[in-house]
Amino acid sequence: MRATSIRRSTGKIVGALGLAAAAVAATTVVTTPDATAAPGPAVILGDSLAANPVPVDYLAGKLHLPGKTNVVGCGSDGLAASAYAAASGRDVVDATCAGASYRTGGDHMITLAERAANAGKLNQGTGEVVILAGANDTYPHMINGQPIPAVENDLKVSMVNTINRVKQMAPNARVKIVGYPQITGPDGSVCLINNGDQTLPAAWISAPVNDAFGIIQRAGINAARETGATFVDSQGISKNNSTCAPAAQRYVAGIVDTGTAHNLPIHATDVGLRAVMDHAGRV
Template sequence: MAKLSRKWAVLCASTMMFGAALGVPTFAQAEESGNYVSFGDSIPSNPTILDVVMTKVHNKNPQVQWPTVQEGRCAQGEDNVGKRVAAKTGLSLSDYSCPGATAYTAPGPQDAIPHNQFSQQVDQALAEGALNANTKLVSVIIGVNDTYQPANQNRSQEERNNLYHAEVTNQLRRIKQAAPNAKVVMVGYPDETDGGNYTCATNLLGMTSHWYFPFVAYYQDEIRAQQREAAAAEGVPFLDMVDEINVSKANSGCLNIDPSQRYNAAIFDDGGLHNLAGHLTGPGNEYYAERISSYY
């Protein structure tokens, strides 16, 4: 038994040194430093379309394995915002983000994209013990997917706002109650317009196209206000990314600039640094991770 204990001690020490050499938090370090919990939709989860497809395949046929598919999780990219935040802070990652996730719209068979709801992500985190007294940082990015769900097509803006506020503030309270020592941050979306009522459908061959589509700006403003009000009601900071990623900041997918300078992509974009159309690029993931990590 003594020999086995010594071997186990050597193995643990070797594992810790190997992890440290790679810059990865060891189990002991993660336990000591605490964890970071990421909630939200495809902005933080950042999968590829293939990741999404293979998650569906795995759920129907568990024997089919895919590197990015974790049991009981939605599709998540290998280099998403959550993983970058964990690497920057040294915190262990508990990632519940899910492409298509909604704030208040219950999932249903009519949905354009199969998804879960913010409350279900919180339920899972609580059931798995990921929200606890040692949780140090929590980020929430949620709301955009409610705008196009069929269930909301006939709802007024006031009704949508009330539903968002009631549901999201309730989940923020649950998070804070379970993780009283955590810094909780509500995080917004980048500007998907050219600063007006035009959205950038293409950024190809050094040229961008600006399409008049005022609904994008309308719903973007609505979600931004919903997030700000919910955050204020629960006393958590709101990281307003419309204000930080836009045309005037010269870091938007609406601009004909080097792809490494674009933090979000156009719908059709040949920049090659993004996983999903209209989503964050690699530099955009890094920027989000830097900003979220600054609250730790």
């Protein structure tokens, strides 16, 4: 073979290898880890509805005893976190605490967020912050005679402050305010004594319960609107699942309640908490 032919053949081979290398490089850019990485983790902040502790774990968190506690040191059964993880496809950090509120008693939502941040679990890599709370910011003030509009406005302001503080700590996170599921039946009734499918409405408490959860719903909607957060409505998916619903359909238990698994009275049943967090994880 002549030298000229050898050079031409070599040039073709080198050119082909160059094109192949370019193709590989192009393919590598398309399939970078950033393009296929799992979404950033979610952090759930919440009160006892979200924490859902059994009494032993609640005491473990309060008295620093052996038990099932979460990243902020509070008792939790982890059901809310596991349901949200399954629905959203994200890793989830449980930063919920029974007795917590936005501004009233127990640990405040901002405090829980700061604890999660101090533990390295809430930061620029956080993808979502999910907040389910507010009940403890209603009835104490209503019992003390504070007008409903004032209770609602104070709660909304506290929600706004919480969202803004969370955004400072987790600037890349989407913030979701999750509303409570339906407590009252279609006629506004609340059932506190439930024996399986047999429910007993308690007319005397219906009005204040409706007022309290109306406050939470409206405050959440308005706080989300003012801050660019997302409000997740849980009432639409639970309109037939109140305290007065048949046992298998109840999302919220009564004070005495048989036939439906739950950890705490007047709190979400297991099926109810799963439904709420599954819905929130898909929004």
